[in-house]
Amino acid sequence: MAKYKLQELTDMRNEGKRRVYPKIVTNRTLSRKEFIKRMQSYHRGISESTTEAVLLDVADMLVEMLSMGYNVNLEGIGTFSLSLGFEDDKPTEMQSEDDKMTYRKVGVKDINFKASPEFIKEVKRETDRDLEREGDSQAALFQGRTHRPCPGGDRNQWSHYPL
Numbered sequence: 001m002a003k004y005k006l007q008e009l010t011d012m013r014n015e016g017k018r019r020v021y022p023k024i025v026t027n028r029t030l031s032r033k034e035f036i037k038r039m040q041s042y043h044r045g046i047s048e049s050t051t052e053a054v055l056l057d058v059a060d061m062l063v064e065m066l067s068m069g070y071n072v073n074l075e076g077i078g079t080f081s082l083s084l085g086f087e088d089d090k091p092t093e094m095q096s097e098d099d100k101m102t103y104r105k106v107g108v109k110d111i112n113f114k115a116s117p118e119f120i121k122e123v124k125r126e127t128d129r130d131l132e133r134e135g136d137s138q139a140a141l142f143q144g145r146t147h148r149p150c151p152g153g154d155r156n157q158w159s160h161y162p163l
Contacts, residue, residue, distance in 0.1 A: 001130040025134050066111065078115040085109030 003025040008018060030038070036051045043051070062080055065072050071081040086092065087107040094101060115123075 001132060002127050003132055003134045005134045073116075076116060076118050078113055078119055081112045081114075082108055083110040083112050 004022045005025055006020045007023040008020050011017060011019075032052070032055060036048050036055065039051050040046075040048060062072055066080060066082050069082075071079055073079040084106055085108075087105045090104055
């Protein structure tokens with residue numbers, strides 16, 4: 001079950017406003033080995049070594065394709081792409097109209113991942129079903145509340161709304 005906490009934003013403008021946003025409470029990060037073991041409950045017919053080999057091959061192929069300038073879209077999961085940046089401290093402003101900035105060193109800054117709408121929808125459906133606030137026990141969660149279908153959601157999807 002996923003949990004969240006309400007995190008207060010720093011009042012950068014000194015407006016005296018206290019704003020909060022929900023933030024996921026991460027249980028912990030699963031290692032590749034732990035992830036593979038959990039996958040076994042889905043596909044028991046595939047050995048752990050085969051599953052691990054496929055995951056390593058996917059990572060190797062992502063390295064190869066991204067380094068060749070491709071974006072990689074794994075339908076149902078999302079798209080991987082490269083982010084570039086300057087790797088030197090030289091000025092970012094062009095010095096003249098015909099300055100091509102060829103003297104700048106450019107390199108990979110990060111790898112972007114954009115989740116597919118289907119993936120987001122599936123994660124949302126699974127997470128929202130049992131999402132609870134950190135520190136809330138089941139008794140406190142249901143005290144003064146009732147189960148009702150989520151407005152605009154799947155009629156089999158339930159959430160907790162104040163009466």
